[in-house]
Amino acid sequence: MASVTPNDGGCLKYIEDFLSFRGFETEYLNFGRVKNIWSVKNNGGPLLVFLGHVDVVPTGPVEKWEYDPFSGHDDGDYIHGRGAGDMKGGIACFMSAIDRLEDNLNYSIAFLITSDEEGPSKDGTVKVVEELMQREQKFDWCLVGEPSSISSTGDNIRVGRRGSINIELEIKGKQGHAAYPERVDNPLHKVGAVIESLTNEKWDEGNDHFPPTSLQITNMTAGVGAHNVTPDSVFVKLNLRFSPEISFEEIKARIIDILDERKLDYVIDFDLNAQPYSSKIGKFTEAVQEGILSVTNKSTQLSCSGGTSDGRFMAKTGCEIVELGPKFETIHKINEKVEKRELELLTNIYHQILLNLNVRAN
């Protein structure tokens, strides 16, 4: 189904129908143009929420795809298509795992599925969680089905994510004729040293689960297009991924120090795209680790790497969060695909986790 963000492409109705046959009650919590479902099977006891998104990033040039990106082509070994890994694969595996369960659970299960994760993420999970918290809904455990595995299924799970900051920086100078250097103030000549300082800065060391904070220059533009004119300004875009070892405020202050030290004339705009989050490690994480070990015979590593995820919105509820899904190798790329064997394995792992929780919920 073509569900390019923020469209759900009919996926939510499909999931709703599947779940209603299995005793779930679904409510649509729509905000703006975005559809979200909150689907619950109430058995009493603690609540496990499966968090996911059906929206996908655009395909890019369709002619470069080996198969139609929305055909879900099955070549025998792989399912091809945009969203196969991120993250319809994970949702499908969790639905199959639910299907295998018997009706003797001593905890409740809910699905929170949005169609606004790959876009602005303003009317999706964040709003649904706010609404549910207002209703005093309690959350105990949250499984995020985002792709997390590195080289084998379940080898890596995430118990947090780094924060993200977007920065736009304008370094000002004075436009002029290249032949009269004494009459121009060329901002391009200043930007090199600034970039060197910013990219060499050690923001923090990270910690056991978080890699150190990192900064990337993502764009730089200047110039009027002529060889003999120096530019008035240089525009630089930066992105930082930060660990909880440093705050947004501290990063801001350190960048401003670097700029002020060089006595630059500049304008800077900081946009806090996402705060970092880290989950407590408790019996839910143990149930996941044991599930992976018993199905794959391999232990899993806990990390907080990768981009941002909607887990950060769930973190506000204080529940224990684990992100476990298929390999992320091809996500967002042309020819995204997921191995059928991996889907089977992930379903087995999810199923085992659900059984492990039945023991722990007491």
Ligand SMILES: [Zn+2]
């Ligand atoms: Zn995703």
